[in-house]
Amino acid sequence: MSTNQLYAGYQSELADFRLAFSRGGAYTAIVLVLLGVGLDYGQYPQQQLAFGLARVVVSLLIAGVVVMLYSAAGRRFAPWLTLTWLLLPQIMIAWMISQTEGVESPYYVGLNLAIFASGIALPFGLWQNLVFGILSYLLYALACLLHPGGIEPLGTFIVNSLFLLFAAAASGVYTFFNERARFMLFRLKAEVAEKNAELEVINRKLVDIKGQMLQQEKMAAIGTLAAGLLHEVNNPVNFCLMAIEVAMEEPQAKENPSLEECLVDAKQGMQRIQHIVSDLKTFAYRKPGAEVEGTPFLFEKALDSSIRLTAHELRGVKVTRDLPDDTLVLGDEAAVIGVLINLFSNAALAMRKAGTAAPAIHTTVKWAKNRLHVRVQDNGPGIAPENLARVFEPFFTTRDVGQGLGLGLSISYAVIERHGGQLYAESELGQWAAFSFDLPRAE
Known part of the structure; x- marks a missing residue:
């Protein structure tokens, strides 16, 4: 298999894998977003209604993306649709940060979690992961700027920003090596499949050769038998033919048409036996080999x-x-x-x-x-x-x-x-x- 064929096959399989994984990841995201109601209740009970409605809206939007993933265009635009449903929870979290404690909001952890998940678990490409990480950071910065307190305390904002950027960089590295590992695994599978196909061809050839060897052995046995028949039968047949020839020359035979006809029939029968044994010997003495002697x-x-x-x-x-x-x-x-x-x-x-x-x-x-x-x-x-x-x-x-x-x-x-x-x-x-x-x- 050529490198181009191998790469084309890998891209096709990767597209199927990303599509299936995107659907599964979207379902997981819906569950996690809705379960976040518990976090809202524990941290900000006064915001529970607003945050709950936001979670329901985001879950419905993710569900809409999932429906699109099942459409005819879903496979074609799967990477973009995946990026879309991943950004929906990030937008929600950024809004929650702006509505709570800004720079010091614990919801900041959710942004980090999504970035790491995209690099470790989801079959993203390198550029997709970098775009997702950068957009997540920009959403965090925008959320802090929209908060009444701004980006204060500045030190916390800088630390959180660095952690988000570190997470984006690490996620990109994970994605790069995950991509290489997936390609190496696919190449190994392709090589194994190719070797299996070669072995199947070899096995078929061996079966064919075995069958021909059985046929050759049978022909050799017939040849040995034919040679023995030719030696053992030809002598008495020749004696019979000589005796018949002598008998046909006798006056009694020539004077008796019925007797002469019987002798002619006997002679033809003996000659037929000679022909059959000779034919059997010719057929059985087949020389093995792939080339015709000519x-x-x-x-x-x-x-x-x-x-x-x-x-x-x-x-x-x-x-x-x-x-x-x-x-x-x-x-x-x-x-x-x-x-x-x-x-x-x-x-x-x-x-x-x-x-x-x-x-x-x-x-x-x-x-x-x-x-x-x-x-x-x-x-x-x-x-x-x-x-x-x-x-x-x-x-x-x-x-x-x-x-x-x-x-x-x-x-x-x-x-x-x-x-x-x-x-x-x-x-x-x-x-x-x-x-x-x-x-x-x-x-």
């Missing part, structure tokens, strides 16, 4: 692999595609297969869960500005608008508990981002959902 591969081949690997989930779903003649792209084939698997699986699950009639997925692929643009669209229930902006968030999922971690689309987004592209979602609720991304051309 290996050319045919996107059409990756699409075929992803459809074969999700064949059990796509059962009953019509899968169509529209491809250009050339689909040679640059990137991580295994990672792109993973993205496609995730998109096909999510679409199939959503359509099955919604009971979509005649479920279908159509993949459109076309070139634009040396990038291959891919769009996978289904005719399922679509994505709710409130979820559309969150589908790429880590751990966000609309699946039932235990059906997924909510990491697939987040990791897919990162994969496409590593290829210099962007994965984004579109949907019309109740009609369709589509995910699009782009890959670089292999030069």
